Amino acid sequence: MSAPRPVIAVAGLGIESSTFSPARTEAAAFHPERGAEVLTRYPFLAPGKPLRAAADWRGVLVGKALPGGTVTASAYADLSGELIARLGELGPIDGLWYDIHGAMTVEGLDDAEAELLARIRETVGPDVIVSASMDLHGNVSRALVHLTDLITCYRTAPHEDAMETKERAARNLVGQLAGGGPRPVKAWIPVPVLLAGEQTSTRIEPAKSVYAAVEEVAAAEGVTDAAIWVGYAWADEPRNRAAVVVTGPDEAAVTAGAERLAHGFWDARHAFAFVAPTGALDDCLDEALASLARPYFVSDTGDNPTAGGAGDVTWGLRQVLARPEFQDPSGPTVLYASLPGPAAVDRAVRAGVGATVTVTAGAEVDDRHAGPLTMTGVVHAVRHGDRDAQTEVVLRVGSIYVILTRLRKPYHHEHDFTDLELNPRTADIVIVKIGYLEPELFAMAAGWKMALTPGGVDQDLLRLRHHRIRRPMFPFDPKMPAPDLTARIVASSNGPLTGPEE
Template sequence: MPQPRTAIARPVIAIAGLGIESSTFSPARTGAAAFHPQRGPEVLSRYPFLAPGRPLADAADWRGALVGKALPGGMVTADAFAELSAELLDRLRATPHLDGVWFDIHGAMTVEGIDDAEAVLLARVREVVGPDVLVSTSMDLHGNVSRELAHLSDLITCYRMAPHEDHMETKERAARNLVHLLTTGAPRPVKAWVPVPVLLAGEQTSTRIEPGRGVYAAVEEVEAMDGVIDAAIWVGYAWADEPRNRAAVVVTGTSRDAVTAGAERLARGFWRARRDFAFVAPTGSLDACIDEALASTARPYFISDTGDNPTAGGAGDVTWGLRHVLARPEFQRPDGPAVIYASLPAPQAVAAALEAGVGATVTVTGGAAVDDRHAGPLTMTGVVHAVKRGDRDAVTEVVLRVGSVRVILTELRKPYHHEQDFTDLALDPRAADLVIVKIGYLEPELFAMAADWKLALTPGGVDQDLVRLGHRRIRRPMFPFDPDMADPDLTARVIAPADQPMTGADE
């Protein structure tokens, strides 16, 4: 029987975590600087609900340790993980009398030579803070939950929407539930974990449409059950190859029977829906998508160049898609259909355009410096249309007008998710005929702007054709890699509290 704890009127809670999606199918590597780590009081500025005067801010003494979030990319280098985790742990050691830790992560970080990096990091956090400190873990639903990570966390939750319009709401829930446990002296929660042998891309599991909408609607129903604190379904991260990569369910609460029943209900619902998940938009080859866009009267027409999506872990500098666009005869005349292409990291091309200045005609070469498996560097001649310096991700951006295509070139990778990303570069996406973006499902602003859109199935480190990528280390059988596999055991595994030894294997 769980034992009550001493209630703490105003607990001291540290905030720590490292977050990234890391594609093991991309040749890119991610260094420490890419995480843009924040420390001390600046960590609190990440979370509007911890602003001074907000109820949750006043309910605890919040201490920022270190939080770093990187743009999705390639595997994190061993040196970067060692550097960042060492500083994170040192900062926790320097924070006396901790009652709780909010572990704010993504859940899909792969580190050179380390499996299940988040569980490894949390185990080290536990060594520093001790077994009595309560930990609440918040994650992306495209993260991975091993049994070890669930065991080391007292509370664990993830987003319920894809796209992640509830990302801040989820973080607030994780923090609020932790404060509640500490201030009421409630026993450590019971956790029920169910690994589900399904691994699908986010573009196939969006909650905008069925069956994802219905599968995730059941999460709130389970959370509302007596004896349940929180419920969560993780889709998992499809573009990494580790034994933990798969879907998972965790339900947390005060009642063993309730969390077990809730977890099994959610797991069965996800498994039953596995064959019904489909891409969130019509798909096709890039050329087929362009043909359909040109034949349509819908404007602007968006096309997702999905295989090199930097917000899923692509290197961002695959030239295959842009090469196909510029080769189309329709776009080789300045008076052709107005096209915006976002984007291609090409630092030397950006430097040459900067030197030449707006209005100059330049010939530049770029791309394929990281991922040259599908096409080599691309040479373009065009007019410099716009220049912007100081972007957090891109650093410097240049727009090059090549025929009727406005090509956005960047010093470093950048995702283009907002209308302002384009208008800041003297581009009007609403007036364009086609907007081709390296992305998967359209983020909310783009989705609202698009009169129509399609997903182009293009090559890259986050190829949507998962079976052809070549996973070797995931646990088999796994759907869709083994489409005719037998129904799995979806019995909930009740996880021991973090202050007790873990029993059973991560199966």
């Protein structure tokens, strides 16, 4: 008679929250899925897949929000309360897969993911094995490592291995439960470096080599998994910094692997650079106009909604609209994505495609850098039903095609444009509120520059004036002494937490 399959619950809340944005995130933004629908998020847990057959998987509640502002206390209370209640209704479980991002800031909390996991532990008991999967831009406190048994994160930025990482976390959990051995040893090293994701992309050196070492360490005898977190630069919290965690059955192996990765990251700190050439927005536009490369992409980085920006900063679009080169419809074709403006969208929808309208949009959330923007243009396209934007409108102003949205939306894929009857491949200039270009746009771009613009995810970190992060910290303290990068062996999750939160 075969042994019963282990019962594994799946739960988690994920968002990147900028504390430098005035925006607030409510519960609906997480688009929470519950029960059996949770499992449909993961192709590797589809019926018939080997991993699905290896355990009795039970969806609890998983919600993932577009990066944004701090989560309200009421939203967190509602979502976490429901998650805990649903988990309590499951009965005994053997394992829990904690699917999170790792950079969620909640009003009144400094380590929201660890706080939620502590509540989960109180519900399921100390003997349940927990495996966490995270974004490499998450933050890893000693408390979070203590409360997990296995923990891993993405190894690429942009995150082309997101689903692979989730599958690895689930597979590690199944393997641990099947093996029945002692809990893994966890070696954690906080690294006092805090850099933007655009400075640590694995497309280029030194991050390319720093992260290549992760797979080498993970493949070593006595190691189950290895991970480096860059941390999240746009939240001002004590836990925010880079970190290394290596897990496995052999303390000597995980210690050596963690120290190798931590020293590799620290030693490379001065070599990290932006993934693309940077400059002021006007300078980027000058270069784009002078270049023969088409399409030429410009990243409007300071208000990037996929890093936590409010998305409605009008500063960048205001500068673009003021350029004389784009005043006439026969000028260079420019696509601008995007600017939220619910009233503007409603007015354009009522007017219909082909109508000339005057609308005002933006700066309803983040008006610190420029106020609402009034534009007169021709309605080029209208689209309803987008998961993030809800309704999208394209307004042609001179030779600029401005995408207006009911709610903010990231533009990462070619179809995001072609669905709106726009062709980014034949455009002269494509301006996107983004940091590093996501894979489809990167492959399409003949030229690219990152504009250092203002907003809640300003790439000039020193300009943001963090005051709650642990100091000294590179690059805020460039002449700081070398830190202690010896591995801290963190106690098992069913034992007491020991050691300071360094």
